[in-house]
Amino acid sequence: MTSTRSPFGRRSRGAAFVAGAAAVAMTLSACAGGAASGANADGDFSGEELTVLLISSHEGASEWLSTEFEKKTGAKINPVIVPYDEIGSKLALDQQSGANTIDVAAPWYVSLGDLAADGAIQDLTEWVDGDDDIDVDDFIPSIWEPYSQVDGKTYGLPFDGDTHVLFYNTEILARNGFDAPPATWDEYLEQTKTITENESANGVYGAAIFGQKSPLILGASFANRLAGFGGEFLDESGEPTINTPEAVAAAQALVDVNDYALPTPAETDFGAGNSAWFAGKVGFIENWTDLGVRSQDPESGSEVVDQWGVTFLPTGGDNTASRASLVAGFSWVIAANTQKTELAQEFIEWAASSEVNAKLLTELPPTGIDPNRILSLEDETYGTEFPEIQEANRATLDGALAWPTGENSTEAAQVLTDELAKLLAGEGGTAQETLDRVQAEWEDLFG
Amino acid sequence: MTASVWVVLSLLAALVPLAYLVSVSLMSQGQISAGSLVPTPPDWGNWTAALTETGLPRAVLNSVIGSLGGAVLTLVFALPAAWAMARHRTGGRSLAGLVLSPWLLPPIVAIVPLFTLLRVLSLNNTLVGLTVVYAFANTAVAIWLLEGFVRRLPVELDEAAQLDGAGEWRVLVSVVTPLLTPALVAVGVIVAVLNYNEFLFATFLTQGPDAQTVPVVLSLLLGERVQDFGKIAAASLIGVVPVFAAAVFLQRRLVTGLTAGAVK
Amino acid sequence: MTPAILTLVVLGAYPLVFIALAAVTESSLGRPFQELVGTATVEDVLGDADVVASLVRGVVYAVLVALVSVVLGVTTAVALWRSVRAGSVTRTLLLLPMITPPVVVGILWKLVFNPSGGLVDTALRFVLPGADPVSVLSYPVLAFAGIALADVWEWTPLIVLLVFAALIGQDTEVGEAAALDGAHGFRLFSSITLPAIAGTIGAAFLIRLVLAFKVFDLVYIMTSGGPGQATTLPAYVIWQAALQQFDVGRAAVITLLLAAVVTIVTLPVVAITRRLHND
Numbered sequence: 001m002t003s004t005r006s007p008f009g010r011r012s013r014g015a016a017f018v019a020g021a022a023a024v025a026m027t028l029s030a031c032a033g034g035a036a037s038g039a040n041a042d043g044d045f046s047g048e049e050l051t052v053l054l055i056s057s058h059e060g061a062s063e064w065l066s067t068e069f070e071k072k073t074g075a076k077i078n079p080v081i082v083p084y085d086e087i088g089s090k091l092a093l094d095q096q097s098g099a100n101t102i103d104v105a106a107p108w109y110v111s112l113g114d115l116a117a118d119g120a121i122q123d124l125t126e127w128v129d130g131d132d133d134i135d136v137d138d139f140i141p142s143i144w145e146p147y148s149q150v151d152g153k154t155y156g157l158p159f160d161g162d163t164h165v166l167f168y169n170t171e172i173l174a175r176n177g178f179d180a181p182p183a184t185w186d187e188y189l190e191q192t193k194t195i196t197e198n199e200s201a202n203g204v205y206g207a208a209i210f211g212q213k214s215p216l217i218l219g220a221s222f223a224n225r226l227a228g229f230g231g232e233f234l235d236e237s238g239e240p241t242i243n244t245p246e247a248v249a250a251a252q253a254l255v256d257v258n259d260y261a262l263p264t265p266a267e268t269d270f271g272a273g274n275s276a277w278f279a280g281k282v283g284f285i286e287n288w289t290d291l292g293v294r295s296q297d298p299e300s301g302s303e304v305v306d307q308w309g310v311t312f313l314p315t316g317g318d319n320t321a322s323r324a325s326l327v328a329g330f331s332w333v334i335a336a337n338t339q340k341t342e343l344a345q346e347f348i349e350w351a352a353s354s355e356v357n358a359k360l361l362t363e364l365p366p367t368g369i370d371p372n373r374i375l376s377l378e379d380e381t382y383g384t385e386f387p388e389i390q391e392a393n394r395a396t397l398d399g400a401l402a403w404p405t406g407e408n409s410t411e412a413a414q415v416l417t418d419e420l421a422k423l424l425a426g427e428g429g430t431a432q433e434t435l436d437r438v439q440a441e442w443e444d445l446f447g
Numbered sequence: 448m449t450a451s452v453w454v455v456l457s458l459l460a461a462l463v464p465l466a467y468l469v470s471v472s473l474m475s476q477g478q479i480s481a482g483s484l485v486p487t488p489p490d491w492g493n494w495t496a497a498l499t500e501t502g503l504p505r506a507v508l509n510s511v512i513g514s515l516g517g518a519v520l521t522l523v524f525a526l527p528a529a530w531a532m533a534r535h536r537t538g539g540r541s542l543a544g545l546v547l548s549p550w551l552l553p554p555i556v557a558i559v560p561l562f563t564l565l566r567v568l569s570l571n572n573t574l575v576g577l578t579v580v581y582a583f584a585n586t587a588v589a590i591w592l593l594e595g596f597v598r599r600l601p602v603e604l605d606e607a608a609q610l611d612g613a614g615e616w617r618v619l620v621s622v623v624t625p626l627l628t629p630a631l632v633a634v635g636v637i638v639a640v641l642n643y644n645e646f647l648f649a650t651f652l653t654q655g656p657d658a659q660t661v662p663v664v665l666s667l668l669l670g671e672r673v674q675d676f677g678k679i680a681a682a683s684l685i686g687v688v689p690v691f692a693a694a695v696f697l698q699r700r701l702v703t704g705l706t707a708g709a710v711k
Numbered sequence: 712m713t714p715a716i717l718t719l720v721v722l723g724a725y726p727l728v729f730i731a732l733a734a735v736t737e738s739s740l741g742r743p744f745q746e747l748v749g750t751a752t753v754e755d756v757l758g759d760a761d762v763v764a765s766l767v768r769g770v771v772y773a774v775l776v777a778l779v780s781v782v783l784g785v786t787t788a789v790a791l792w793r794s795v796r797a798g799s800v801t802r803t804l805l806l807l808p809m810i811t812p813p814v815v816v817g818i819l820w821k822l823v824f825n826p827s828g829g830l831v832d833t834a835l836r837f838v839l840p841g842a843d844p845v846s847v848l849s850y851p852v853l854a855f856a857g858i859a860l861a862d863v864w865e866w867t868p869l870i871v872l873l874v875f876a877a878l879i880g881q882d883t884e885v886g887e888a889a890a891l892d893g894a895h896g897f898r899l900f901s902s903i904t905l906p907a908i909a910g911t912i913g914a915a916f917l918i919r920l921v922l923a924f925k926v927f928d929l930v931y932i933m934t935s936g937g938p939g940q941a942t943t944l945p946a947y948v949i950w951q952a953a954l955q956q957f958d959v960g961r962a963a964v965i966t967l968l969l970a971a972v973v974t975i976v977t978l979p980v981v982a983i984t985r986r987l988h989n990d
Binding site: 053055056057078080081082083084086089090093094096097098099101269271272274275279301 | 476477558559562563565566571572650651654655666667669670671674675676
């Protein structure tokens with residue numbers, strides 16, 4: 001099986017990125033003033049329809065996008081909403097079967113490589129390189145690269161930034177004698193433990209840990225710690241480095257907090273964890289930055305208005321610089337067989353623009369969209385309404401930990417998640433043994 | 448005496464979880480996490496929300512249409528086959544068993560070829576397409592169940608009809624079908640319930656409110672970023688109303704239909 | 712009439728042929744049948760301890776669930792049959808779990824097992840005030856039992872129905888004659904009634920076994936296969952391979968392996984059922 005998989009060169013993150021950016025910049029200047037692909041100069045697509053595949057968390061955003069895009073171009077958006085764990089397979093099936101009902105989709109960025117290998121999405125390199133309105137340089141570099149590039153080609157445009165930061169309930173911390181949020185994962189464990197020991201009888205716990213066995217959920221909790229301890233999924237040359245001391249420490253940190261978390265991590269998915277946070281039942285939750293927008297909105301059931309703070313993810317081990325962790329995150333892609341490439345390009349260029357991103361950040365009811373551009377991150381309204389979240393999101397400017405995105409990445413993420421779930425359930429031996437097994441499987445998958 | 452006690456116990460076992468679902472559907476999020484068992488006072492907000500915010504009424508309609516349409520088509524496919532097998536000894540029980548064998552496997556991998564099949568028929572993402580898939584998916588079970596009924600018909604009946612010069616199809620339509628009406632209704636009800644409850648095909652073969660069925664809409668509620676257990680419970684209850692109603696009105700039919708397959 | 716049957720065989724065989732072809736080729740969700748790999752995928756899957764463990768787990772689960780369902784179902788059917796007062800309303804109410812959509816069954820039991828304020832948690836705290844929250848679905852053995860319980864709840868009514876129908880359908884004269892000869896109570900039941908319905912019980916066990924091997928929705932809704940691998944049953948592994956990892960070849964191989972396992976487990980049951988029917 002493994003022998004038949006075509007080996008693919010992993011990009012090396014740092015150096016290749018600089019080179020890539022330079023290349024893009026050069027192409028941009030070369031094409032400056034050249035005809036962009038939006039051949040329809042007046043941008044009028046009245047009477048046309050575009051089918052857009054989105055996960056259920058983006059339903060709110062899709063409503064806003066549909067209304068505004070129709071106002072702007074006259075084209076009708078037909079959103080198709082699916083559960084978050086089905087979007088990639090649904091798109092691949094749609095294209096493979098020849099049904100071709102989907103024109104545009106916003107899948108998890110980790111599936112880009114597999115979708116490209118399956119021929120389900122278009123290579124956008126030429127278009128993106130030739131259209132300077134897209135303003136690639138304005139995308140936050142640490143987001144742009146993983147959310148768009150596979151093997152040096154562009155397959156997507158960033159949609160939902162989705163980095164995790166640490167939210168804390170100020171009242172719960174104060175009640176337990178903590179006047180500052182933790183800076184390291186050790187301090188985090190200490191505070192979590194104290195809160196749970198003091199208040200679990202009243203149904204209040206130190207932390208909600210996303211522990212349900214899904215790459216987007218348990219995988220995210222691990223990635224947050226991996227970022228904090230300074231680990232990487234892959235090294236510069238694309239070789240797996242998932243059993244390094246940093247990675248083992250990250251897995252161990254997850255094991256350590258497991259006993260003190262909201263019961264019970266194995267069942268905690270986005271819904272359960274977020275519900276506990278809004279009900280004021282947990283001291284900490286690692287979450288997307290948009291959680292803050294909703295925390296301030298009593299209309300959507302928040303009982304923690306003005307009782308929360310947000311900070312960078314803690315660090316651990318020798319690492320002292322906080323790093324953002326690109327855990328979820330979704331990219332706009334164009335379906336391989338769509339007949340409406342031009343309209344699709346028009347739509348994703350608009351939907352990935354800084355104006356739209358900025359609007360979605362502060363829209364009420366909350367849309368769940370996080371910043372992916374420098375201009376929108378530094379947007380004035382966002383800064384005035386949510387200064388703390390804005391500050392926390394700036395972490396992405398200094399580089400971030402991203403999942404692999406090449407072919408077999410979705411399988412790799414699943415392998416890691418399954419092994420971590422075994423570790424937490426006490427079935428996998430030690431953290432080192434667990435990650436050694438993952439390393440071996442990853443070497444096969446990425447070999 | 449012991450028999451009655453056991454019946455009461457099994458009634459409790461069957462109904463307490465359902466009653467708890469009703470209870471949760473009338474609670475606020477706070478009441479649920481506080482561990483209340485009885486909502487005081489009952490909060491009907493979840494029901495309003497489930498009816499107005501989720502597209503559920505349309506999904507119930509889709510489910511009813513898809514499951515009934517699928518059941519009728521299944522019977523149209525299955526009756527001739529069951530009759531031929533029983534009457535002409537075409538393969539006998541072992542062929543019926545062979546036809547049934549795909550039913551023994553989880554249908555997950557079959558999604559890929561079915562998807563392609565629907566594309567050939569230009570029925571992707573339509574309720575009609577899902578209905579067709581359901582019709583095929585349960586034909587084997589229907590044949591298996593119907594074959595038992597067909598074998599119980601007196602052979603003389605259709606032999607007499609054929610002596611009168613009636614063709615095979617005419618015998619089937621004008622003699623066999625009327626005699627089998629109760630069995631057809633019974634098997635139809637079972638198949639319709641199976642269709643109504645199906646999740647995996649529905650979630651992959653439909654998209655958008657025009658074709659999505661009840662289980663799909665419920666799974667979307669579970670995927671929301673903030674889970675509202677009360678609303679999910681209310682939506683679940685609204686979703687089961689049609690099948691529960693069918694059970695109440697057609698209990699007798701259901702019993703005959705289900706027993707026919709195994710008790711022969 | 713023959714064309715009708717032929718069509719059905721072809722339609723039934725179409726997915727089977729697809730699975731067989733996918734099993735011996737490199738097949739992704741988007742691009743099936745890329746190149747022939749022979750038995751490479753089979754070897755790969757058989758070498759995967761998690762897949763093998765899930766098949767073993769599937770067998771344990773199916774046999775356990777089927778046994779419990781049949782014992783409870785037969786007892787309930789006999790009780791219904793003996794109980795004078797149980798009318799058709801009782802029978803209808805007992806059927807409800809069986810016709811509840813599995814997705815709803817999953818939601819229902821997830822709520823019952825909810826560690827903060829679910830039915831089990833609340834009931835246990837009522838008995839033991841001040842106890843820690845009880846979380847059924849977060850301990851491997853309990854989660855496995857929890858899914859099994861939901862499954863038993865859902866499908867035991869089917870056994871009740873089948874066995875009850877057999878009981879009212881049996882030849883009453885034989886029983887009356889035996890009663891005149893002085894057979895009563897348990898002896899009457901075990902020597903006359905039980906043999907008369909044994910074939911049905913066997914068939915019911917068979918159906919129940921197959922339903923338990925196919926369980927997917929409950930796992931998907933309640934545990935996602937966790938904690939650890941505790942509830943990762945075969946159908947869930949196939950779903951993960953095909954629709955999460957896009958590896959249709961692997962999914963097809965696991966499907967075929969499961970088919971083999973189901974056949975091996977059910978063959979003795981089929982043989983016994985046949986003999987019971989013939990007796």
